[in-house]
Amino acid sequence: MKETRTLPTDYVTKPGRTSSGRTLRTDEMIINMGPQHPSTHGVLRLEIVVDGEIVVDVIPHIGYLHRCFEKHAEHMTNYQQVIPYVDRMDYLSSMNNDWAYALAVEKLLKLEIPDRVQHIRVIMAELQRIASHLIAVGTYAIDMGAFTPFLWCFRDRERILDLFELTCGARLLYNYIWVGGVSHDLPPGFAEKAKDFCRDFRETMQEVHDVLTYNEIFIKRTANVGVLPKDVAINWACSGPMLRGSGVDWDLRRDDPYGVYHKFDWNVQIGKGEVGTVGDCWDRYIVRMREMEESARLIEQALATLPEGNVQSAIPKRIRPEAGDAYVRSESPRGELGFYVISDGTASPYRVKGRAPAFVNLSVLPEISRGAMIADLVAIVGSVDIVLGEVDR
């Protein structure tokens, strides 16, 4: 059943009247959620102005994880040295960060990337997308109180992390995709393991669907909650599943193409308001679930058509782009991850600005959570899928 909650616009300031006619002023409470809090997904401080259980205003305070990576980048003697810093921005989807930065520098250098490298980059990025969405879905479930899907998602993520460890030795922060190529070639046995994973993954995702997706309680917690209208989403530059959940058919892999995504057969998933309004938390959740299946398809296709070649042949010995600037954006699991790199002709970057999708998506939080209840606020923050490393850089 659809629950609509209308909040009169002067809810806060309207005084009540007691039976003897005296005015009764109800106070709002200011509550702090965070910085350490089990459900704000990192060190985020939310200052909530509450009237009973209804949220009147939310003021996010960030900066607790600010590590000034942009200043560090300016002091690096080599463009490749920035890649470990970029890894640590969104630590849950490192491959995508590496690739976005590499794209920006490759555009400045006007580099031609070999096909094998492109395929490997697609495979890694899509595996990373699945891993990141698994965390997003798992932690979202645990915020809602369903403890079991969290562990199922992490079990599947362990298999992806094993694949990554097989390739480059690291489980979380890879330093894998370099400017001009990748650091290691795919090891023998990788293709079979990845194919096995994609096949098993579909069954385990079906279990999560059974427990969560059409569960009545889950729907009651997430449908019609945190509705993000289309024009608000575009005006506030939301991207990724937040934008697609609001019904906007926009995916940078297809619409601002990079890599070899145009060679494969895959679909863009958008939210259609199946169990509630278009743009509610359920839509964002289902967009992420369906995107994982699309990523599995992409990985299988990329593995099937993997060409031969040397993955390090295009890595330049010295990176010294001519003076200029470039902004290149790519589709990370959280949205549009862009890097604006200014080069002054020397070997170290002049300015590197990371446009983090979680930073931008988080800024829309006050707009969509006025009038919600505190429990809904947890659902909304979970559906934005923030990673504080990216928000604060």
Added chain:
Amino acid sequence: MEELLRPLFSDDYGWLLYIILAAPPMVFILLYALITVWTEMKISAHMQDRVAYMYTGPHGILQPLADILKLIQKENTVPAAANKPLFFLAPFLVFIGTYAGFATLPFSSAYIGSNINLGVFYILAVTSIVVVGLLMAGWASNNKWSMFGAMRSAGQIISYEIPTALALLVAVMITGSLNLQDVIRFQEGGIQNWVVFGGSLPLAQKLPLIPFTAIAFLIMFIAGIAEVNRTPFDLPEAESELVQGYNTEYSGMKFAIFYLAEYANMYLVSGVAACLFLGGWSSPFGDFMSGPIWGVFWIVLKAYGFVVLQIWIRWTLPRLRVDQLMYTSWKVLIPFLFVCVFATGLILVL
């Protein structure tokens, strides 16, 4: 059991008799809590595709003991600005409310703590003390989040008392007594006599009753989960929102008492549902496997089965938001129960 022991005590030592009669539920609660902690750990682990503790004893059997030892020797931190008398008193009130309910819960045909005529009514009344304890815990912690948890919890428990009482009313109307021993004796003789299947009434009255008693039983179970603050109704202690709700500032032994009280409450609610609807200590086979000792086996089996069901549900379902929780109680469960009560009354009269 009171009749057996009374001759052994002279009048001066009558009070000792009462202490001995009151002890078995306490011993039972402590043993049962240990076993249930282990059960919950293992069930949740296997549902989540992992194994739980395997090192402390074979398959982690000694883990609950280790947990208790840890809780006992932990530092009892008290927030500086907390209201100390209330802070100290709150966990005890919560436990007292639950333990007092065990007084009229039978464990077999021979043992019931206190054989008063108001058995079930007494349980319903005295478990409301838990609300006072929770509110004290939330308020005295001097923590906005604890207070939130306490307010939500008070509202939830009070709201779900009503479906419990109405479902109870269905069973009481059929069996004609509030005393739980009489209710169970009414259901003696086999599974077909259980109230959930209509009670030991003539067939013409029994068959139309079955849908209503089945629904009343289901709703009693659901309201019971809400009374205990278990998922899907565990918003007051929702870990992801309120850290621990009213529990936040408690550590060490006081937290252990809250924990113990929660498990005891789970058993109490399951026990009441088992007695009222599923025949209590009577055997489902009629005379086979029945008797005072077998009675203990049957009632513990039935009540513990429901405890396991509560554990299973906890690890499967997400939690309801507080207004949805209230909506469920007032606008869904209570109307269904009104229909059940009315229909039961009608069928019994006609």
Added chain:
Amino acid sequence: MTPQEIHDNLKAKFGTAVADAKLDALQPWIGLAPDRTLEVCRFLHDEAGFEFDYLSCLSGVDYNDGKLGVVYHLFSMNQKHKIVLKALCTREQPHIQSVSQVWGTANWHEREAFDMFGIVFDGHPDLRRILCGDDYPGHPLRKDFKVPEFYNGMKVPY
């Protein structure tokens, strides 16, 4: 629309608000006067044919020749064209007009530019530091920024 057409249209309409431009760069950009960014951006957002409704990125930059600047990367979802705008200001007068009324996302981006570079955005509803602490001395991403020796009693350089 090509960047040349956009530049010509803007120059024709706004004259002095449009400063220099470099249309043969890797990503063509158009310069704006720092005190008239709001009307130009509003025009770019509302006018049919332009419809730049998506502000991808707003970055602060410290150009070493005594100038600070802001770079806007705009994109249009309908028309599928992009453009880069740049607005420069001096260190002595670090004021640029805010565009947060046109795109809501500029709010946080401008706060970050203020925090990192000290660029004051006129007309911004809530200009305060976002990443550094509220009492942090100086603006870190400036090229002449000296790391403070002590901050709140903690020794900074290790």
